[in-house]
Amino acid sequence: MYYPEELIEEIRVHNDIVEVISSYVNLKPKGSSYFGLCPFHNEKTPSFSVTPDKQMYYCFGCGAGGNVYTFIMEYENFTFLEAVKQLADRANIRLPSPEISEEAKEKLNKKQRLYDINKEAARYFYYQLKTQRGQKALEYFKKRQITIDVIKKFGLGYANYYGDDLYKYLKAKQYSEALLLEAGIIVKDKKNNYTDRFWNRVMFPIFDVHNRVIAFGGRVLGDGNPKYLNSPETTLFDKSNNLYALNIARTARKDHILIVEGYMDVISLHQAGYNQTVASLGTAFTSGQARLLKRYTDNVLIAYDNDEAGRKATLRSIPILKEAGLTVKVLNLNPYKDPDDFINNLGPKTFDQRIENAQNSFFFELEVLNQDYNVEDPDQKTQFIRKIASKIVEMTNDIEKDNYIEAVTKNYQINKEHFINLVNELGSKVGLVEKRPTVNKINKKEQKEDGIGQAQKLLLKYLIKDEALYDKISRYIQPSDFKSEAYYKIAKAIYEALEHKQTLNAASIINQFETLEDQKLVAGLFNGEVSDLNIKDKEKLINETVYKLKRFSLDYASRNAKDVEQLQNIIAQQRQLQKMHISLNER
Structure with missing residues (x-):
């Protein structure tokens, strides 16, 4: 973590979670909390709660939860540090310059310069579209029935016929040839002359999920090869780990994402209201792209071109998407070649019907196989x-x-x-039949480990719900007995607060974790319910849980004992454990 914990907490305190989330989600007060439709899964009845007292959010439908940092990370797909910077800006808190090496600083500065170059290039292409030279490109978009608003939304542009205009423009802004080459904006010929990579093309800026221009695609006007030209791989642009228009589709909050082949298919569908549409970037669909989609959805609909090449691409993509844990369906575009033609001829109502009746990917594979x-x-x-x-x-x-x-x-x-x-x-x-017993053995081991995980979770939940249990449980269980790294860190924070008679501050504890997975774990503990048992059953459950966790901890210690003295101490503790009894009547 680049910044001290005190500063992280100060930024959190100055960003009220209700105010921040209200800028993304329509919240309505209900009792001591606020409720709205969850932005992380598709639902019709609000189950997404934001609690001002705890400065936390939690979805009772999908389990998403955390503090204000967690929300920004999950919604914007930010790292923890990126979320810190955004919330610091919102609260007008100046962040100190992080202490990093000169080499790392130079690398960051260079990366920012590359972003700046792409941004300037995108502005230049967009400007050219509105000039007299760009009329031919503008007519192309109009012919494809693309509106001015959609042209602006996607930042569409034009690289004019002269082959060094952009080069001269960027050179005048003090960007070196070396940087322009690295950005993929220009090329150098055998005579060491520099020219623009893109000329006489309509231009499609490619954005990352944070809306930064990282590359370009260009379609030639008139005759010429290649018909479509993309930026080369650069420091900013990895084709296999980016998708065109995902910066927009990820916020559509639909129950699926549509995958199509080309830029114009994406733009036509977005114009028709299907903001959940993305396209791969001139390459075969990759596992990196599948994992990227999995961050935002569980369901994918493939709408590749309705020809032999499109069917082959669909067949290649299905197992990759399934491997990433996505449910896959395939759209029937008959009688048209691609989604752009389909939507322009039959309209959204018919397209909705095709989405509703999309074919299970397995049966699509069988249908092709049947031929x-x-x-x-x-x-x-x-x-x-x-x-x-x-x-x-x-x-x-x-x-x-x-x-x-x-x-x-x-x-x-x-x-x-x-x-x-x-x-x-x-x-x-x-050989699959013979392998099944091995699978069962693995499952039993996983179940045992999961049982310890459940014990750790249950004990922490009880400590959170009933702080008076701390004095009784802490006689036998210490944070070091929590062998999961995340549970250990949570237990340590809870024990420290209760030891000093402080009120547990969930949002502050979440600050100590940088990954979404760990932050959600903390949120789940503070929002999860425990069984409403009578005192006798509750006492029995807590004794069993403490015994299970302590026994596991001592077994772990005995396996890792370094000498006889340590082993003797562990054996003594195991004997004492047999006599353990926690009484809940002694308050």
Whole structure:
């Protein structure tokens, strides 16, 4: 962390969480809290609460929660330090210059200069579109039915016919050739002459998720190759980890994101109201792009071009998206070639119907596969069914496998019992049957570890809900007994506050964590409910939980003991543990 904890806390205190979140979410007062529709998942009934007293938010629907830093990080996809800077600016608090090496400082300055170059280039292209030279480009957009407002929204522009205009413009602003080359804005020929990379093209600025221009795409006007030209990979631009228009789509808050092939498909769909649309950047879809999408949605709809190349691209993308944990469906664009043509001819109402009836990706794969077989021929139909069975075998989740067996046998009128036998036969041949016991063993180990995690969580929840328990529990359990790093850090903060008779400040504790995962963990502890038990059952539960956690801690210590004396001390504690009893009647 670059900044001291005291400054982090001061910034948090000067950013009231209700005021900050209200600028993003429509909140209405309800009792001592405020409620609104959760910005992190699709819902119709408000379950997103913001509590002024705790300076925390929590969604009872999806479990998102934290303090004002967490919200900015999650909503804006910021790092912790980026959230600190934004909230410091909002509160007019001046941040001290971080102490970093000269090398690191130079690297940061250079990166900022590259951002500045791209920003200036984007402004230049946008300006050129409005000049006499840019009339041809403006006519192109008008012909494609793109409005002036949408041109402005996407920062569309024009690189004019002369090949060194932008170079001269940026040189006049004191940017060196070396930086301009690194930004991918210019190129150097064999005679060491510098020219613009883009000329005689309509221009599409490419933004990162923080709305910074990181690259460009350009479509040639008239004849010329290549038809589309993208910026090269640079310090700022990694094609495999960016998506066109994700800066807009990530805030659409729809229950899915649409993936299309081209810039114009994205722009046409956004103009029609589908702000959840993105496109890959001239490359095959990558796992990095899939992981990026997973940050903002669980559901993806593919609407690639309705031709052979588009179908192949769809088939390549499906397993990559599924591997990232996304549910995938495929849109039917018949009778048009791409989403741009579809929306301009049939309109949003019909497109909504296609979204509603989007095809399950597995059945899309089978539909394409079916084209290779003549199912009227018994041998070929058998081969087709075996191919389906082999795809079912690849599924690792038994529930998913059962659901698809049910659907496949129904859709293709296959005898279910025979098909299950075929799946088992193929599974046995590739060794999946023999591997199942190993999977079960792993699950048991995970369940044991998860049991300790649940014990740590439950004990901390009880300490938060009933601070009077601290004196009783702390006789047996200390923060060092919490072996999970996150739980240890939370326990340490809670113990320190209760030891000094201070009120627990959830929002302040969250400040100590920089990752969203840990911040949400703290928020969940402070907002989670504990069972409303009678005193006898509550006493039994707390004793069992303390015993389980302490026993695990002592077992861990015994495995890592360095000498006999340490081991003897651990054995003595294990004996004492057998006599432990926490009474809740002694208040």
